[in-house]
Amino acid sequence: MLSPQKPVLTTSWRHLTATLLTGVTLAAAAAFASVAQAAPNATSSDWAQYQKPLLMENKSTLYQRVLSTPGCLLKSDPSARDGSEVPAFSQFYVYADQGDSYLVGNNATGNIVGYLKKDCSVPWKQQLAMLFTNPANRMRALIFDEEAALDRIIDQDDGADYYKQLYAQVEAGQSAAHVISIEPAEYVDYQKQFYLLPILNSVESMFPDGSYVYKHEIASIVSKDAQNVTTALASQKSATTSTSGATNSSSDVATSTSGAATSISAATQQGNAASITAPVNGAEASAVAANGQGDDKTQPNAAIVGFKSAIVFVIDASISMQPYIDRTKQAINSIYKSIEASNLNDSVQFGIVSFRADTKKVPGLEYTAKMYLRPGEAHNAAEFNAKVEQLEQAKVSSAQFDEDSYAGIAMALRDINWNEYGGRYIVLITDAGAIDADDTQSSTGLDANALRLEAEYHGAAIYTLHLLTNAGKKNHSHAQEQYEELSFNRILGKSLYYGVNAGSVQEFGNMVDVLAKSLTSQVRLAAAGELSAGSALAAQDVVETTTKTQEAIVSDSRKLGLAMQLAYLGRVKGTQSPEFMQGWLSERDVVDHNQMVCTPIVLVNRNQLSDLYTLVKGVLEAGIAGQLSSDDMFAQLQALAAQMGRDPNLLSESQSIRDMGIMSELLDDLPYKSRIAALTPDDWYNLGSQEQENMVRGLENALNYLQYCSSDSDRFIKLNEEADASEEVYPIPLDALP
Known part of the structure; x- marks a missing residue:
C-alpha cells in the first residue's frame, strides 16, 4: 500500500553526480565484487587502453549498452569457463567488441568489469522498452523473424486477411511462414512475471488506410523465475512443431532453460490456446484460447471459477x-x-x-x-x-x-x-x-x-x-x-x-x-467457468436497455469484463511473455488500427526516479522564480526528457546538451517521446504565454505523480534478492513522465 509520507528526495542539483547510478542495474554489484575476487587480473592493464565505451553506429555522443539475459556470466577472460552470474536486466556499457564477447563496464567513465558473451545479452539502445497491452479486444501479436514478413502484412490491402490466416495456423499449433512466436492468450502481468521487450530498431510505416504504425524489432527478456515456470509447463506437455530461430546453446548460461527461441507449439500451449479458425475479432479468439476449451466447448475452465x-x-x-x-x-x-x-x-x-x-x-x-x-x-x-x-x-x-x-x-x-x-x-x-x-x-x-x-x-x-x-x-x-x-x-x-x-x-x-x-x-x-466474450448469457443476466447510453454501458462493461478475466487468468496461471531472442512486431493491431498491441515504458530505479524529480523540480522552480528565461527553461527541461529516454544514468550531463548541440542526436530514432521532448523550440516559442503556463502546470502535476509513485514501495520490483532497495526498478509509463 502507499505510504502516507512523502518520499525523501535528497539528491541536489550541484551534488547529483555523487548519487547517480553507475550505469549498470546495481543489482549486479555483488556479481562485480565476486568477479574481482575470483580473478586477480580483473583490473588488468590490458583494459587501460579502453578509456570510453564504443559509440553507437552513426552517433557522436551515444554509447553502446547491453542488457543481460537470465543466466549471463561475467568473466575476467573471454575464454574462461567460469564466471559470476549477473541478474537479468543488468545494464552494461560496451568498451570493446571481441569476437563472441563484449568487454563491458558498469559506467561510461572507464570502470571495466569483465567480459559478457554476446548471445546472452541484447542491445540496449534507449531506455524505452515495450510491454504487451491486454489482448482482450484485439488480435494477439505475432512475432516475425524479419521485417519483410511484417511488411507483407502492413503494406498490402489483404494484409489483415493474411495475418488472420497465419494467426489461425499458429493457434492450431502449426508452423506459419516467418512466425517465430505469439503473444500469450492471457494478459502478462509484469508485476507477477517480470519481463521486458527492449526496442532494437523502430521503423515508421503506414497501413493502406493511411494509419501510421511503428514496426519494432524487439527482444524478449524474461526473469529466471518466469523461465523456470515456462520450462516446468513445457515438460508437462508434448512438444510438436518448432520454428527456426536462434537458440541459446552457450555454455555461459548458468541455468539451463528451454532456450531463447520458442517453438510455436510451446508458445501456444503455454497460452492454453485452442485449435480454432481465423477469428472474427481478438476478443472472441482470446476468450476461446484463454478458456482452454479446445474442441470441447462444454468443459468449464476451473481457473476462472475463482x-x-x-x-x-x-x-x-x-x-x-x-x-x-x-x-x-x-x-x-x-x-x-x-x-x-x-x-x-x-x-x-x-x-x-x-x-x-x-x-x-x-x-x-x-x-x-x-x-x-x-x-x-x-x-x-x-x-x-x-x-x-x-x-x-x-x-x-x-x-x-x-x-x-x-x-x-x-x-x-x-x-x-x-x-x-x-x-x-x-x-x-x-x-x-x-x-x-x-x-x-x-x-x-x-x-x-x-x-x-x-x-x-x-x-x-x-x-x-x-x-x-x-x-x-x-x-x-x-x-x-x-x-x-x-x-x-x-x-x-x-x-x-x-x-x-x-x-x-x-x-x-x-x-x-x-x-x-x-x-x-x-x-x-x-x-460457471465461462468468459465474458463468446458465452451465451443466462436469462437473469440479459440486461435490458432503453437508451443508446445504456447500450454503450453494457457493451463496454462486457469488453472490460473479458479484459479483466484475461488479466486474472494470467495472474493465477503464471502466464509469461514468450521467450525469443529477437523478432519484429507491429505496435498496432493489424485489424483494428486504433488498438495498441504494446505500450512504451521507461525502466527506472528508485535513484533515477528521485534524480529526475529533483532536476525537473529545480528547473521549474528556477523558471517560475525568473532565474531562467522561458526559452532556457524549455531547453533544460527538454534536455532532461531526452536524456531520460536515452540513458538516465547521465541525467547530470543534461545541462550541457544544449551547448553541445546534440539534442537532435538524443531525440532522433526515439519512436516515442514524453510531452516536453516531443516539442521543438519553435513549438514552444509559438505557444502563447497561457499555453506555456498550462504546460508548466502539467509538468508540475507530473512531478506530483512521480513523487506519489516514489512513495509506494510495492510498485518497485526487486530483480535480485541481495540488492539494495534503491536498486529496485519500476517500468513507469512514458506518459507519466514530464
Missing part, C-alpha cells in the same frame, strides 16, 4: 447529492438480493467512498474523503445498509462549486486491496467538476491523467456518471473534459464517461441499475 469483482462507488456527498446517494444505495440493495439468490455473495463485493471538499476552508464539511465500506466488509444487504447508514449529503455548502473528487478516487485506489479481485471497477458519481491539482484546496496534488495512470497500474476501470444539473451549467464543459480524461480506458480506446441529462434521478437510477447488473453478470459467467 474470479471475484469489486465495485467501488465514489460518491459526491456535497449538499446537493442526497437523492443520488439514496438511489445508489437502492441499486446496490437490489444487486445484493440477486447475488444472494445465486449464492454469489462473496464473488461480488461493493465498496463506498464519499468525498466533499477542503475542510480547512469549510470545517462544517467534516471530511474531504471518507471510506464508508471496503469490498468484503459487507456480505449481504443488511450488513451493507448498516455500514452506509450514516452516509448523507453535507449540511453546509463547499467553498466553490468544484468538489475534491480526485481525493475520493485516490482513496479508492490507495486504501483498497485490489489484488484480491479479478474485476476491478470504480464508479464516480458527481454533479460537480474536480478541484484541479494546482488548486490550493486540492488534497492530492494529482490531476486526471495521474489518477488514470494510477488506475491502470492497479488494473482498475473508472466509470464516471456526471449529473448535468441546471445548477452546474457553467461548470459542465470543464468537468466533462476532466472526467473524460480520468475515465479514458486504454483497453477500449475510449472514455467511460456518461452524462446524465438534467441530473434526472430516474435516468441516473436506470444507468446505475444497468451498470451494476452488467458487471455482476460477469461473475455469474465466471462461476
Whole structure:
C-alpha cells in the first residue's frame, strides 16, 4: 500500500553526480565484487587502453549498452569457463567488441568489469522498452523473424486477411511462414512475471488506410523465475512443431532453460490456446484460447471459477447529492438480493467512498474523503445498509462549486486491496467538476491523467456518471473534459464517461441499475467457468436497455469484463511473455488500427526516479522564480526528457546538451517521446504565454505523480534478492513522465 509520507528526495542539483547510478542495474554489484575476487587480473592493464565505451553506429555522443539475459556470466577472460552470474536486466556499457564477447563496464567513465558473451545479452539502445497491452479486444501479436514478413502484412490491402490466416495456423499449433512466436492468450502481468521487450530498431510505416504504425524489432527478456515456470509447463506437455530461430546453446548460461527461441507449439500451449479458425475479432479468439476449451466447448475452465469483482462507488456527498446517494444505495440493495439468490455473495463485493471538499476552508464539511465500506466488509444487504447508514449529503455548502473528487478516487485506489479481485471497477458519481491539482484546496496534488495512470497500474476501470444539473451549467464543459480524461480506458480506446441529462434521478437510477447488473453478470459467467466474450448469457443476466447510453454501458462493461478475466487468468496461471531472442512486431493491431498491441515504458530505479524529480523540480522552480528565461527553461527541461529516454544514468550531463548541440542526436530514432521532448523550440516559442503556463502546470502535476509513485514501495520490483532497495526498478509509463 502507499505510504502516507512523502518520499525523501535528497539528491541536489550541484551534488547529483555523487548519487547517480553507475550505469549498470546495481543489482549486479555483488556479481562485480565476486568477479574481482575470483580473478586477480580483473583490473588488468590490458583494459587501460579502453578509456570510453564504443559509440553507437552513426552517433557522436551515444554509447553502446547491453542488457543481460537470465543466466549471463561475467568473466575476467573471454575464454574462461567460469564466471559470476549477473541478474537479468543488468545494464552494461560496451568498451570493446571481441569476437563472441563484449568487454563491458558498469559506467561510461572507464570502470571495466569483465567480459559478457554476446548471445546472452541484447542491445540496449534507449531506455524505452515495450510491454504487451491486454489482448482482450484485439488480435494477439505475432512475432516475425524479419521485417519483410511484417511488411507483407502492413503494406498490402489483404494484409489483415493474411495475418488472420497465419494467426489461425499458429493457434492450431502449426508452423506459419516467418512466425517465430505469439503473444500469450492471457494478459502478462509484469508485476507477477517480470519481463521486458527492449526496442532494437523502430521503423515508421503506414497501413493502406493511411494509419501510421511503428514496426519494432524487439527482444524478449524474461526473469529466471518466469523461465523456470515456462520450462516446468513445457515438460508437462508434448512438444510438436518448432520454428527456426536462434537458440541459446552457450555454455555461459548458468541455468539451463528451454532456450531463447520458442517453438510455436510451446508458445501456444503455454497460452492454453485452442485449435480454432481465423477469428472474427481478438476478443472472441482470446476468450476461446484463454478458456482452454479446445474442441470441447462444454468443459468449464476451473481457473476462472475463482474470479471475484469489486465495485467501488465514489460518491459526491456535497449538499446537493442526497437523492443520488439514496438511489445508489437502492441499486446496490437490489444487486445484493440477486447475488444472494445465486449464492454469489462473496464473488461480488461493493465498496463506498464519499468525498466533499477542503475542510480547512469549510470545517462544517467534516471530511474531504471518507471510506464508508471496503469490498468484503459487507456480505449481504443488511450488513451493507448498516455500514452506509450514516452516509448523507453535507449540511453546509463547499467553498466553490468544484468538489475534491480526485481525493475520493485516490482513496479508492490507495486504501483498497485490489489484488484480491479479478474485476476491478470504480464508479464516480458527481454533479460537480474536480478541484484541479494546482488548486490550493486540492488534497492530492494529482490531476486526471495521474489518477488514470494510477488506475491502470492497479488494473482498475473508472466509470464516471456526471449529473448535468441546471445548477452546474457553467461548470459542465470543464468537468466533462476532466472526467473524460480520468475515465479514458486504454483497453477500449475510449472514455467511460456518461452524462446524465438534467441530473434526472430516474435516468441516473436506470444507468446505475444497468451498470451494476452488467458487471455482476460477469461473475455469474465466471462461476460457471465461462468468459465474458463468446458465452451465451443466462436469462437473469440479459440486461435490458432503453437508451443508446445504456447500450454503450453494457457493451463496454462486457469488453472490460473479458479484459479483466484475461488479466486474472494470467495472474493465477503464471502466464509469461514468450521467450525469443529477437523478432519484429507491429505496435498496432493489424485489424483494428486504433488498438495498441504494446505500450512504451521507461525502466527506472528508485535513484533515477528521485534524480529526475529533483532536476525537473529545480528547473521549474528556477523558471517560475525568473532565474531562467522561458526559452532556457524549455531547453533544460527538454534536455532532461531526452536524456531520460536515452540513458538516465547521465541525467547530470543534461545541462550541457544544449551547448553541445546534440539534442537532435538524443531525440532522433526515439519512436516515442514524453510531452516536453516531443516539442521543438519553435513549438514552444509559438505557444502563447497561457499555453506555456498550462504546460508548466502539467509538468508540475507530473512531478506530483512521480513523487506519489516514489512513495509506494510495492510498485518497485526487486530483480535480485541481495540488492539494495534503491536498486529496485519500476517500468513507469512514458506518459507519466514530464
